[in-house]
Amino acid sequence: MAQRKDKSIPDKPPKRKKYDSAFDLWLQRSLHNMFDEVASEPLPEELLRLIEEDRKK
């Protein structure tokens, strides 16, 4: 069954240089502020060791 296109919702997420509103810009920057550091933190040694042990099997 073909999906009906909902024209009220953009096809793609807004690119960095195009925003629907100042709120969208602020939201994007704030979410990066909240989550980017989590992604860049060192990985837990225990988890890495677990993966490496499985690799050797």
Place this chain on the structure above:
Amino acid sequence: MGASGEFHDQIIAILPKLRVQALALTRNRAAAEDLVQDAACNALSAHESFIPGTNFAAWMHRILRNRFISNLRKRRDTTDIDDVPSSAFSTEAPHEDRLALKELGKAMNRLPADQREALVMVVVHGMSYEALAESTGCAVGTAKSRVFRARRQLEAWLMGEPEGEASRGAARLGRSPGAVRTDRVATPARRGPVAAM
């Protein structure tokens, strides 16, 4: 390097993104780390079921998501819904900006988990709606809707949108006006299980 070595390297490479997804879902740092480890263990156990050359990222994201759902069903959620990622306070942002981030954190905690997850994966990971749909096991239209609703709801809460406008917005999305909360973030949020996905 054999296929097995590549598989393990892929798991290690995607761990940062899994941490972000896990934190978006659990809203708790410790729970997120546990979820990532559980998901990695599940993936290692299911190694033989992964078809090399297919979308590993989507496969891995789905494993984590399914583990999250499984954990929810097993126990009552005791997550501290006010637990904001520590990175929100680790910047050099002025006091007013830190307050705004804290309010955003509270508002994010109030979103349904699927909307919160969708918004974070699109905005922070830069995922396309198609990739989001594949990673979360839903239709592309559903993925778009979750992101759109999350943005709309956050804007309504944080910008103090008049109740009428928020209700009209909810009506456009096919939801009953009564289902839309229009009170400000400062209102103590409801504690309890994470909203049904």
